[in-house]
Amino acid sequence: MKPIPLFCSIDPxxxxxxxxxxxxxLFKRNSLNNNPNEPFPDYLALPGGAINVNIDDSLDLAxxxxxxxxxxxxxxYFEQLESFGGFRDTRGWTLSISYIALISPxxxxxxxxxIPIKEAQDLILAFDHNIILNKAIQRLSxxxxxxxxxxHLLGDEFTLPQLQKVYEIILNETLDKSSFRKKxxxxxxxxxxxxxxxxxxxxxSKLYKLKKPGIIHNFGKNII
Amino acid sequence: MKPIPLFCSIDPxxxxxxxxxxxxxLFKRNSLNNNPNEPFPDYLALPGGAINVNIDDSLDLAxxxxxxxxxxxxxxYFEQLESFGGFRDTRGWTLSISYIALISPxxxxxxxxxIPIKEAQDLILAFDHNIILNKAIQRLSxxxxxxxxxxHLLGDEFTLPQLQKVYEIILNETLDKSSFRKKxxxxxxxxxxxxxxxxxxxxxSKLYKLKKPGIIHNFGKNII
DNA sequence: TCAATAGTGTCTGTGAGACACTATCGA
DNA sequence: TCGATAGTGTCTCACAGACACTATTGA
Numbered sequence: 001m002k003p004i005p006l007f008c009s010i011d012p013x014x015x016x017x018x019x020x021x022x023x024x025x026l027f028k029r030n031s032l033n034n035n036p037n038e039p040f041p042d043y044l045a046l047p048g049g050a051i052n053v054n055i056d057d058s059l060d061l062a063x064x065x066x067x068x069x070x071x072x073x074x075x076x077y078f079e080q081l082e083s084f085g086g087f088r089d090t091r092g093w094t095l096s097i098s099y100i101a102l103i104s105p106x107x108x109x110x111x112x113x114x115i116p117i118k119e120a121q122d123l124i125l126a127f128d129h130n131i132i133l134n135k136a137i138q139r140l141s142x143x144x145x146x147x148x149x150x151x152h153l154l155g156d157e158f159t160l161p162q163l164q165k166v167y168e169i170i171l172n173e174t175l176d177k178s179s180f181r182k183k184x185x186x187x188x189x190x191x192x193x194x195x196x197x198x199x200x201x202x203x204x205s206k207l208y209k210l211k212k213p214g215i216i217h218n219f220g221k222n223i224i
Numbered sequence: 225m226k227p228i229p230l231f232c233s234i235d236p237x238x239x240x241x242x243x244x245x246x247x248x249x250l251f252k253r254n255s256l257n258n259n260p261n262e263p264f265p266d267y268l269a270l271p272g273g274a275i276n277v278n279i280d281d282s283l284d285l286a287x288x289x290x291x292x293x294x295x296x297x298x299x300x301y302f303e304q305l306e307s308f309g310g311f312r313d314t315r316g317w318t319l320s321i322s323y324i325a326l327i328s329p330x331x332x333x334x335x336x337x338x339i340p341i342k343e344a345q346d347l348i349l350a351f352d353h354n355i356i357l358n359k360a361i362q363r364l365s366x367x368x369x370x371x372x373x374x375x376h377l378l379g380d381e382f383t384l385p386q387l388q389k390v391y392e393i394i395l396n397e398t399l400d401k402s403s404f405r406k407k408x409x410x411x412x413x414x415x416x417x418x419x420x421x422x423x424x425x426x427x428x429s430k431l432y433k434l435k436k437p438g439i440i441h442n443f444g445k446n447i448i
Numbered sequence: 449t450c451a452a453t454a455g456t457g458t459c460t461g462t463g464a465g466a467c468a469c470t471a472t473c474g475a
Numbered sequence: 476t477c478g479a480t481a482g483t484g485t486c487t488c489a490c491a492g493a494c495a496c497t498a499t500t501g502a
Binding site: 003004005006007008009050051052053054056057058059062080082083084085086087092093095097220221222 | 276
């Protein structure tokens, strides 16, 4: 049997934190005006794109290109989530390779396309993007519980209280300051940047930075 | 830009335990005799196959079909590993969706295509299958450390000493009997089958079975 | 000085790991 | 009875979590 070629897209789920809440990047699809066959017109969808075999040497590079075209920025961290195949829309059998990606709020030019997680989960998204979104949220929550992943939701410099807050937002649980700092310390992934952040009429907090970009550490034990 | 269709294969890395050693399933590719353009003739390769959009409704179903065609058996457990894209062989830009799969030795009709891990890692496999194999081994080792995954390398009924042995083989570390049993107990995944296994002139060991098929439990903590 | 948050020290209960013990089989 | 492995009980040390304490700022 001769193999049949397939249409394949890359569909990233991009997370950030805005106003103390986890948000996901979603773009509105075209209206029916231009093309009467447009699938899921006006629906919100993940910021995906088709692989271009002429310029994309690998899946990771395809992801970087697509995200930079859609957002004008580079994400702090990404990893492959899962691939989905089947009759996912009206155009036949297609393949989607999904990613999760984290970006710091500072890199965002506009907050227009960012939707709070809770809202996004209640929307009906294009294609099977609800399934992908839910798997992405699940992966994120899981991984936050045993790794330093949330560092990549912050900027180049960050304080430990900020980092703890991000963990608390995603895990939906308050953490003990002392234990939390011990855990982060043992990861040996960050170092003081030498700067401080003054936030008000109280002791300023030390700013830290990653020793190496793009890496994460897995704790030997879950946080909660 | 019009999307370009791609050729896509499913490439499972199937593990089993034979004679106390982890093995992986590899098939020899065709010789040049039949087709002078055959890529990687006579090389060993993962037991992959092309997706057939006419009969495969999803990637998981495609995997099941391909594995059953190659082995005549159904695996005990599988999960998606990672997708790879690029100019992976002479035939142009192709996509591979890899899986890891576990099967119990009892299900094997022949041991012909099973290669010990250590040997397989030293071979030069077809395409980029060395990369896929190494990622699969890494995922397996990682996951064994914090989950009940190894249960699926055993048959329907198994003893705790057998299970501990499998952990020790993959982790390459001896484990304390008492602690190990506490861990498995707390997973609440298995129950006595009511039978016993007599192995010699000593106390027989109780046989256990999974309460539900195909499931795994994640411990909150790494074993080693 | 106070209020507020940052950051550190201390104490205690839990529980994992080390290891000793009992159980059960065939010979 | 003995030798071998299966399975259970116990004890202890480490360490995570609770929480109290000190540090530093602006007003």
